[in-house]
Amino acid sequence: MSLILSKRGLMLAFSLAVARLSSCSNIPSIANHFGTKGRYEEVNPYLLNDITSVNMSLLMPPSSFECSPVHVTAIIRHGTRYPTVKNIRKMLQLYDLVLREASGDQAWMEQIRSSWEMGYTEDMDGKLVEKGRDDHRHLAVRLSKLFPSLLSAENLRRGRLHFQTSSKHRCVDSIQAFQQGLHKHWGLEEVWYQHEVNDELMRFFERCRGFVEGVENNRTALQEVRKFKEGRDMAEVRRKIAQKLNLPYARVTPDMAEAAFFLCSYEFAIKSLLTPWCHLFDLQDARVLEYKNDLKQYWKRGHGHSISSRASCVLFHDLFTRLELAVQNLRLGQELPEAATVQVGHGETLLPLLSLLGLYKDPVPPTADNYSQQHGRSFRTSGIVPYAANMLFVLYDCRHGPRLQLVLNETPVRFPGLAAGQEVPLYADVRLRYRELLEGCDIQKECELGIQPQHHGHRGNTEL
Numbered sequence: 255m256s257l258i259l260s261k262r263g264l265m266l267a268f269s270l271a272v273a274r275l276s277s278c279s280n281i282p283s284i285a286n287h288f289g290t291k292g293r294y295e296e297v298n299p300y301l302l303n304d305i306t307s308v309n310m311s312l313l314m315p316p317s318s319f320e321c322s323p324v325h326v327t328a329i330i331r332h333g334t335r336y337p338t339v340k341n342i343r344k345m346l347q348l349y350d351l352v353l354r355e356a357s358g359d360q361a362w363m364e365q366i367r368s369s370w371e372m373g374y375t376e377d378m379d380g381k382l383v384e385k386g387r388d389d390h391r392h393l394a395v396r397l398s399k400l401f402p403s404l405l406s407a408e409n410l411r412r413g414r415l416h417f418q419t420s421s422k423h424r425c426v427d428s429i430q431a432f433q434q435g436l437h438k439h440w441g442l443e444e445v446w447y448q449h450e451v452n453d454e455l456m457r458f459f460e461r462c463r464g465f466v467e468g469v470e471n472n473r474t475a476l477q478e479v480r481k482f483k484e485g486r487d488m489a490e491v492r493r494k495i496a497q498k499l500n501l502p503y504a505r506v507t508p509d510m511a512e513a514a515f516f517l518c519s520y521e522f523a524i525k526s527l528l529t530p531w532c533h534l535f536d537l538q539d540a541r542v543l544e545y546k547n548d549l550k551q552y553w554k555r556g557h558g559h560s561i562s563s564r565a566s567c568v569l570f571h572d573l574f575t576r577l578e579l580a581v582q583n584l585r586l587g588q589e590l591p592e593a594a595t596v597q598v599g600h601g602e603t604l605l606p607l608l609s610l611l612g613l614y615k616d617p618v619p620p621t622a623d624n625y626s627q628q629h630g631r632s633f634r635t636s637g638i639v640p641y642a643a644n645m646l647f648v649l650y651d652c653r654h655g656p657r658l659q660l661v662l663n664e665t666p667v668r669f670p671g672l673a674a675g676q677e678v679p680l681y682a683d684v685r686l687r688y689r690e691l692l693e694g695c696d697i698q699k700e701c702e703l704g705i706q707p708q709h710h711g712h713r714g715n716t717e718l
C-alpha cells in the first residue's frame with residue numbers, strides 16, 4: 255500500500271516538474287550541459303530572479319585609474335532559435351521510432367505517447383523564437399544600464415550607435431529586438447531602428463576558402479568527432495537509452511541519441527519546459543553529449559585547426575581599426591564617432607574570434623579518446639556560446655592613457671598572456687600582446703594559404 259502511495263507521490267512530483275519552470279529550483283542539472291543550445295540564464299543564474307539586473311562592480315576599473323567608458327563594441331550571438339531542418343528531421347525520425355517500437359510503462363513514456371506533440375516543422379528552420387527576441391531585448395536593457403553614457407537615447411538620436419548584422423533572419427530579428435529593448439528602456443516614442451547587413455564581417459567563415467575546403471568540407475579535419483560518436487562513451491549513453499525505451503541497442507544510433515538530447519534542450523531553451531524526453535538522460539549522459547558538441551566546435555571553430563580562427567582576422571581588424579581610431583580621437587580631444595558598435599552574428603562568429611585572441615586554450619586538446627581527462631577543460635561551449643552570448647570590448651579614457659576591458663557574457667575576462675591584476679590593461683599593452691595579429695593576419699593571405707589549385711580528376715567540391 256505504502257509503495258503505491260509513494261508511486262503516486264512520484265507521479266505528482268513529475269507532473270509538477272513538467273509545468274513551466276518559474277524558479278531556479280526546478281532546473282535540472284543537465285541544463286548546464288546543452289552546449290550551443292543552452293540558455294543564457296544557465297550561465298548567469300541571477301538573471302532568473304531579475305532578467306534586467308546587472309552587476310556594476312564587475313565592469314569598473316579601479317577608481318585610482320580615474321576612467322570613464324568612451325566606447326563599447328559588442329559582438330553578440332543571435333538569441334534562442336528553432337532547430338534547423340537537419341535536426342528537425344532527426345528529431346522526427348526519433349519520435350517515429352519511439353512511437354512505433356518503444357515500450358515501457360513509465361509516466362514519461364506515457365506522456366511521449368499520449369500528450370507530447372512534435373511541434374517542430376521544417377519551415378521553422380533556425381528562425382528566432384519569441385524567447386530569442388527577449389534575449390536581445392533584455393540584453394539591450396542590461397547593457398544600457400551598464401553603459402548609460404554610451405548606449406544612451408542621445409547617442410541613438412545622433413547616430414553614434416552603429417548596428418551591424420549577419421544577413422540571416424535570426425540575426426536581423428535579434429538586432430531589431432535589441433533596438434526595441436533600447437527604445438523601451440529609454441522610453442523613446444520615435445523609432446530610430448537602423449542596421450547594416452555585413453556578411454563579410456559576421457559570416458567570414460563561409461567566405462574563407464582555406465576554412466571551407468580545409469575544415470568544413472574535409473572529413474579528416476573532424477575525425478575526432480566522428481570517432482567519439484562511434485566510441486565507447488557514446489555507446490554507454492545509447493545502451494542506457496535503449497534500455498529505458500525497451501529498444502534493441504542497434505536501433506539507438508548515435509544520431510538518435512543526439513536527437514533525443516536536442517529535443518530535451520530545445521524545449522528547455524525555447525519554452526522553459528522540461529519535456530519527457532529529458533528523462534532519457536542523467537548528468538553523466540549529458541556530460542558525454544556536451545563533450546561531443548564541444549569536440550565539434552573545437553575542431554571546426556576553435557583551436558583545432560588554426561585556419562578556423564584565422565578566418566576571423568577580418569573581424570579582428572575591424573575591431574582594432576575602430577579602437578585605433580577612437581584612441582586617436584581621444585588623443586586629439588575629439589568626440590569619438592561611435593559610442594557603441596553592436597554586431598550580431600553566430601556562434602560560428604564568436605568562437606573563432608575568441609580562439610584567435612587565445613582564449614580557452616587548454617594544454618591538452620580534446621580528442622575522441624581522452625574524454626575522461628577533459629572534465630576540467632576550459633573550452634566548454636555551454637558557458638562560452640549559449641544563445642545571445644556576447645563579447646564586449648570596453649574602451650576607457652583614463653588618467654594615464656586609454657584602457658581596454660574584455661567582458662564575456664557579462665563576466666570580465668583577462669586577455670590571455672597579460673599578467674594577473676591586468677583585468678583592465680592599458681590599450682597599449684593589449685596592442686603589444688596582439689602585435690603579430692595587428693601587423694599580419696591578412697584575410698586574403700590566410701584564407702588562400704596552403705590551398706593547392708585543384709587538378710583534373712581531383713575529388714573536390716561538387717558545387718558547380
Ligand SMILES: *[C@@H]1O[C@H](CO)[C@@H](O)[C@H](O)[C@H]1NC(C)=O
Nearest residue numbers: 300307308309310311312313
Ligand atoms: C558582483 O561582482 C562582485 C565582484 O566580482 C562580486 O563580489 C559580487 O558578489 C557580485 N554581486 C552579485 C549580486 O552577483
Ligand SMILES: *[C@@H]1O[C@H](CO)[C@@H](O)[C@H](O)[C@H]1NC(C)=O
Nearest residue numbers: 467468469472473474475559
Ligand atoms: C584535411 O584535414 C587534414 C587533417 O587536418 C589535413 O591534413 C588535410 O591537409 C586537409 N585536406 C585539405 C584538402 O585541406
Ligand SMILES: CC(=O)N[C@H]1CO[C@H](CO)[C@@H](O)[C@@H]1O
Nearest residue numbers: 618619620621623624625627
Ligand atoms: C591528442 C592528445 O593529446 N591526446 C591525448 C589524450 O590523452 C592521452 C592520455 O593522457 C594522451 O596520451 C593523448 O596524447
